[in-house]
Amino acid sequence: MLNKADIVEAARSAGIGASDGLPAEIKLESKADIVIANGCELEPLVFSSRHVLLHNAAEIINGLELAMQATQAARGIVAYVKRIPEIDAAVQAAACGHAGIEIFHAPPFYPIEDDFTIACAATGRVVPNSATLAAIGVCVLDVETLYNLSRAAGGNPANERTVSITGEVAQPAVLRLPLGTTVGEAIERCGGAKNDDFRVLLGGPISGRIADDLSQPISRCTAAIVVLPANHVQIQRRMRPLSVMLLHARTACTACEECTRYCTRYLSGQDIEPHQIMRVISYSLDSLNKSITSAVNCHECGVCDIVCRMGLSPRVICREIKAHLRAMGWSTPASDIDGQLRTGFMKNRVPLEELAERLGVQKYVQAIDPQQILNAGVAPLRTVDGVMIHPLQTGEEAPAQERRKEE
Ligand code: SF4
Ligand code: SF4
Numbered sequence: 001m002l003n004k005a006d007i008v009e010a011a012r013s014a015g016i017g018a019s020d021g022l023p024a025e026i027k028l029e030s031k032a033d034i035v036i037a038n039g040c041e042l043e044p045l046v047f048s049s050r051h052v053l054l055h056n057a058a059e060i061i062n063g064l065e066l067a068m069q070a071t072q073a074a075r076g077i078v079a080y081v082k083r084i085p086e087i088d089a090a091v092q093a094a095a096c097g098h099a100g101i102e103i104f105h106a107p108p109f110y111p112i113e114d115d116f117t118i119a120c121a122a123t124g125r126v127v128p129n130s131a132t133l134a135a136i137g138v139c140v141l142d143v144e145t146l147y148n149l150s151r152a153a154g155g156n157p158a159n160e161r162t163v164s165i166t167g168e169v170a171q172p173a174v175l176r177l178p179l180g181t182t183v184g185e186a187i188e189r190c191g192g193a194k195n196d197d198f199r200v201l202l203g204g205p206i207s208g209r210i211a212d213d214l215s216q217p218i219s220r221c222t223a224a225i226v227v228l229p230a231n232h233v234q235i236q237r238r239m240r241p242l243s244v245m246l247l248h249a250r251t252a253c254t255a256c257e258e259c260t261r262y263c264t265r266y267l268s269g270q271d272i273e274p275h276q277i278m279r280v281i282s283y284s285l286d287s288l289n290k291s292i293t294s295a296v297n298c299h300e301c302g303v304c305d306i307v308c309r310m311g312l313s314p315r316v317i318c319r320e321i322k323a324h325l326r327a328m329g330w331s332t333p334a335s336d337i338d339g340q341l342r343t344g345f346m347k348n349r350v351p352l353e354e355l356a357e358r359l360g361v362q363k364y365v366q367a368i369d370p371q372q373i374l375n376a377g378v379a380p381l382r383t384v385d386g387v388m389i390h391p392l393q394t395g396e397e398a399p400a401q402e403r404r405k406e407e
Contacts, residue, residue, distance in 0.1 A: 002153060004028075007070040014152030015159070016145060017220040024145050028070040032139035034123055035073045037064045039080035039091075039143040040106045040113040043204035044356040044365050045166040047373055048223040049113075049143050051174040052162055053080055054087045054374050056147045057094035061101060063146030066153055068100065071139050078143075079104040079122050081112065084374060109349035110206070111301040115140045116268045126339030129271045130297060130332040136339075144223075161220055164373075167227040167364050168195045174373055177218055184214030186225055193227050199235045201226040205359045206302040210238050226361075233360045237305070237313065245316055250282040252310045259304035259314045262348050269339040270297040274304045274314035281317055288330070295321035296332045306350055306358050 002010070008025045016024040037060055041049040053060065064076045078095060082088050082105040095101050104122045106112045116127050118140060125136040133140055141149075148158040159179050163186060166172040170191025177186055183200055187193055201208030202216075204224050211225075218225070228235050240248075259274040266272050276291040298318035305313045356362040 002066065002069070004070045004072075007066050007149075007153065010152040010155075011149055014148065014157050016148045016152055017158070024141065024149060027139050027141060028067060028149075030071060030134050030139060031137075032071040032073045032134070033137040034075045034077060034139070035064060035067045035071055036104075036118060036122055036138060036140045037076065037078045037143050037146050038113060038115070038118055038140050039078065040118055042081060042108065042110040042112060042352060042355075043206050043224075044359060044361055045164065045226050045368075046204040046224045047164040047166075047174050047370065048162040050080070050084060050087055050370075051164075051374055052143045052147050054084070054090050056143075057090040059147045059150040060091075060143050061094045061098055062153075063141075063148070063150035064101060065098065066149050067139065067141055067146060073139065074100055076101040077104050077122050078102070079106050079118050080143075081106050081108050083108070084370065086371075086375070107346065108352055109346075110352065110355055111264055111303065114264050114268075114299055114301055116270070116299070117264060120268055120341065120345070126269045126341050128337055128339045129269070129335040131334035131339075135334065158220070161218055161222055163218060163222055164224040165190045165227075166224070166368065167201075167361070168193055168198055168229060169227050170194055172364075172368050172373060173376065179219060180217045182214060183211050183216050183218065183225060186218060187214070187227060195227070195229050197230045198227050199230050199232075201228065201234065201238075205234050205361045206306065206355075207300070208234075210235065226364075228361075237311070240313075242316070242320060245313055246281065248310075248312055249278050249317060253278045253282075253312055254310060255279060256309070258307045258309070259312075261344065262303050262307045262350065264301045264303050265297050265299050267342045267345045267348060269341050271335075272297040272318075274298075274318065277317060277321070278312065278314055281321075292321055293325065293330065293332055296325060296330075298322065303350065306355070 008028050011025040011028055039049045039053045068076045078091055095103055106121055112118055119133055119138045120126050123138055128135055144162055160176045161179055162176050164174050165186055169187060173190050200211040202211050202222050205226055208226055255275055257275045260266055263274050272294045277295055280291040295318040300315055300319055302315050305315050356365040
């Protein structure tokens with residue numbers, strides 16, 4: 001049986017990160033009484049966690065037990081939204097007979113995948129203002145990290161990433177790609193882009209950032225690649241210069257407070273009110289008042305952007321403020337007062353069926369059968385022209401890369 005030091009070392013030498021970019025060994029070195037395997041995933045066009053849950057449930061349970069051992073946690077919780085019966089059956093079967101492991105069917109709202117939100121929903125514990133999950137004795141690791149931890153314990157490096165590739169591609173798919181595969185190669189693996197003038201989001205249509213170029217490699221943080229027309233609202237929105245965003249914030253914000261009513265971290269008890277940030281930003285970034293510094297509590301989930309009827313982006317403003325505060329060496333002291341959930345934690349949520357429509361991606365969502373994309377297993381890798389790729393599933397069309405070679 002591996003001890004704490006062995007597990008932490010296995011994670012370190014395998015190079016396991018977490019999808020939030022924080023090396024897993026840092027979380028494993030801490031002490032917790034509950035570890036949550038986070039398999040919640042409700043952002044449209046993202047399927048990676050569900051794919052790992054469906055195909056690698058046994059490894060996830062093994063990784064969860066290793067994480068519980070490392071953190072000395074007595075409880076392990078596998079959290080996911082019960083939408084695909086096969087996933088539920090796979091997890092139930094894998095968890096059966098494992099002492100201390102529970103299954104939590106998470107409420108179906110975006111972003112239940114947010115660490116603070118799932119920790120609160122699954123355990124009832126609320127993180128104090130500006131504190132971390134360690135303050136409530138909870139460690140949250142995403143299911144891909146736990147899958148990698150299980151493999152690392154067997155001496156395998158964490159050199160792949162499960163990636164959903166969707167949007168304007170010929171064959172949307174979930175692939176397990178070697179880290180370092182370029183964005184362009186990943187898109188080619190799905191038959192190429194269907195639109196000549198396209199841009200790529202690394203991440204889903206809410207959380208994603210525009211890829212610099214197609215030669216950019218995927219990393220362990222790349223859960224999704226979404227190809228969209230260059231004139232798509234989600235691309236145009238992200239291409240606005242900051243100066244224009246600030247000007248819009250000054251002139252168009254109606255102080256309606258919707259962004260605060262729906263703010264994920266506000267509802268989770270953190271001290272952040274995006275509508276106040278938008279008001280104060282009109283004056284100066286340099287005035288370090290409480291509203292400005294509260295932006296450190298923003299998790300960049302993007303809900304405020306979705307609900308703002310004026311098309312403003314409190315999320316981007318918060319991101320810029322955080323960068324500004326980091327550059328100034330600012331840090332916010334964590335509160336030692338117990339966190340309190342805000343009224344509306346369960347209620348103030350954008351209905352799932354409206355999410356895709358508000359994001360302008362409903363046609364891509366409708367084009368995908370979740371059962372089909374999830375049930376396609378991940379085939380072993382092989383090499384074509386020095387590039388590691390997955391063999392085709394039966395009946396699939398050859399990817400453009402191979403078609404060109406044959407021609
Ligand atoms: S939702 Fe938009 S308009 Fe309303 S307060 Fe927030 S940023 Fe301003
Ligand atoms: S992105 Fe918006 S909704 Fe999400 S935590 Fe930040 S301010 Fe709140």
